[in-house]
Amino acid sequence: MQAHPTRGDGTGARARALRPVLLLLLLLGALAIPLAGPASAAPKPAHAQAAPAKAASHPTVRVGTEGTYPPFSYVDPKTGQLTGFDIEVVRAVAAKAGWHLTFTKGTFDSLFPALDTGRVDLLADQITINPDRQAHYLFSSPYTYSHGVIVTAADNNDIHSLADLKGRTAAQSQTSNWTQVAKDAGAKIQYVDGxxxxxxLIAQGRVDATVNDNIAVLDYLASSGSKKIKVAGNAGDEVSKQALVFRKSSATLRDQADQALAALAKDGTLAKISQKYFGADVTVPNSGKVDVKASDTGRSTWQVLQDTAWPMLRGMLKDTIPLTIISFVFGLAIALAVALARLSTYRILDVPARIYISIIRGTPLLVQLFIVFYGLPEVGVKLPSFLAACLALSLNVGGYAAEIIRAAILSVPRGQFEAATTIGMDPWQSMRRIVLPQAARIAVPPLSNTLLSLVKDTSLASVVLVTELFRVAQVAAAVSTRTMALYCLAALYYWVVCYVISIGQGLLEKRVGRYAA
Known part of the structure; x- marks a missing residue:
């Protein structure tokens, strides 16, 4: 059989065998384009165009918060429910304003993008009012007054004020107000999640200090009982004001919140909530000495692990494993299509496939997640958190697995195509019955490695507000401060899943081995 003049070693024969498949894929792609437009383009049903008055008077308001910032926003280890000073305040506001609340937990750095893209309607997470934020967002009336403190290692006697931070390294959240305070003082910034x-990092001697809210620091010291760090001094004399945050387009919600906060201040509700958590009224300036009650005390490390084992398992079963399965299945489908396109002699198929693979392999998965989740809404495509994570992970798997499948197909000897033609098979039959089964045997080990990597890559889904296994561990660690034990437990869960997959890989290799010559 003569090869195509532009390809050697039987590639032309394979290309001719692939043409029916490629034409089918092109046809399906062309048919899918008109169906892929944003959902907002579809006309609304008549019954949806005029919402009932009752629904309009009791809107559902989506609240973004960390859930890992005690005593303001955290998950109660006894009940497993989201709680904290900010959570109780926003619930009291909702009761006055007639809102129905839903909560979305995410890392602090992901909250503002979530607000920008309309995935949440307000933020309740001790967010400080500053000029930069006021230029982009609407703030409610302040409901907390606090000041910043500098935290250092217990044996560090060189840092007492902001002036002493110049040239030192401070660990800060990327979008925290205190990060800018540390920068203005001349500190080098090491970004962290909380x-x-x-x-x-301070206790380990990896950074010199951190600047944070005095109340949050006092809660951490009370909960952890740590003697390795201390409050070294105040971060200036300025009093910071914290408030609820809204988009510029949500003036009505902000006004409702302001009215509710005024009523709550007048009837003493805000003061009562504050006394519960701090032993003082931090909802007014000059509240006096704050006595923070620890958000988590009395539990041993073993008890913390016992309390967290089931929520972590639930996170694995609910999000990590489904994310892995869905992303891998769709990723393989994408990979097969792209691999076939790469083997094509048609440049209209080959060039886009090359570009796709280059982009996927040349950009970090984290960036791809951000583009899909936070970038696509800017062009009218807003996917739920789980679907956005599935899409990003599927595209990532497709880019890497495509080259594995292509290499496996190319490794099938040219004589197999010729033999199939000799016995009367058409190109599609030879590909389906002869080539792909042999290529599958070769591709199983490297594709299994891709699957194992995918299991671990799902831990990045927390940045797009998916509460998967590792996010549950982070939430528990923030309250209990048992970081080492909880992260080791998370690692054990991942290892068990990967070990089961490895066993399945061995069984699958034996099964497809029957196609070996």
Whole structure:
């Protein structure tokens, strides 16, 4: 059989065998384009165009919060429910304003993008009012007054004020107001996700200090009982004001919140909530000495692990494993289509496939997740958190697995195509019955490695507000401060899943081995 003049070693024969498949894929792609437009383009049903008055008077308001910032926003280890000072305040506001609340937990750095893209309607997470934020967002009336403190290692006697931070390294959350305070003082910034990570880095001597809210620091010291860090001094004399945050387009919600906060201040509800958590009224300036009650005390490390084992398992079963299965299945479908396109002699198929593979392999998965989740809404495509994570992970798997499948197909000897033609098979039959089964045997080991990597890559889904296994561990670690034990437990869960997959890989290799010559 003569090869195509532009390809050697039987590639032309394979290309001719692939043409029916490629034409079918092109046809399906062309048919899918008109169906892929944003959902907002579809006309609304008549019954949806005029919402009932009752629904309009009791809107559902989506609240973004960390859930890892005690005593303001955290998951109660006894009940497993989201609680904290900010959570009780926003619930009291909702009761006055007639809102129905839903909560979305995410890392602090992901909250503002979630607000920007309309995935949440307000943020309740001790967010400080500053000029930069006021230029982009609407703030409610302040409901907390606090000041910043500098935290250092217990044996560090060189840092007492902001001036002493010049040239030192401070661990800070990327979008925290205190990060800018540390920068203005001349500190070098090491970005972290929260106070618990910053405290761990200080205790280990990896950074020099952190600047944070005095109330949050006092809660951490009370909960952890740590003697390795201390409050070294105040971060200036300025009093910071915290408030609920809204988009610029949500003036009505902000006004409702302001009215509710005024009523709650007048009837003493805000003061009562504050006394519960701090022993003082931090909802007014000059509240006096704050006595923070620890958000988590009395539990041993073993008890923390016992309490967290089931929520972590639930996170694995509910999100990690489904994310893995769905992303891998669709990723393989994408990979097969792209691999076939790469083997085509048609440049209209080959060139886009090359570009796709280059982009996927040349950009970090984290960036791809951000583009799909936070970028696509800017062009009218807003996917739920889980679907966005599935899409990003599927595209990532497709880019890497495509080259594995292509290499496996190319490794099938040219004589197999010729033999299939000799016995009367058409190109599609030879590909389906002869080539792909042999290529599958070769592709199983490297594709299994891709699957194992995917299991671990799902831990990045927390940045797009998916509460998967590792996010549950982070939430528990923020409250209990048992970082080492909880992260080791998370690692054990991942290892068990990967070990089961490895066993399945061995069984699958034996099964497809029957196609070996």
């Amino acid at each position: 106070l618990d990570q910053a405290a761990a």
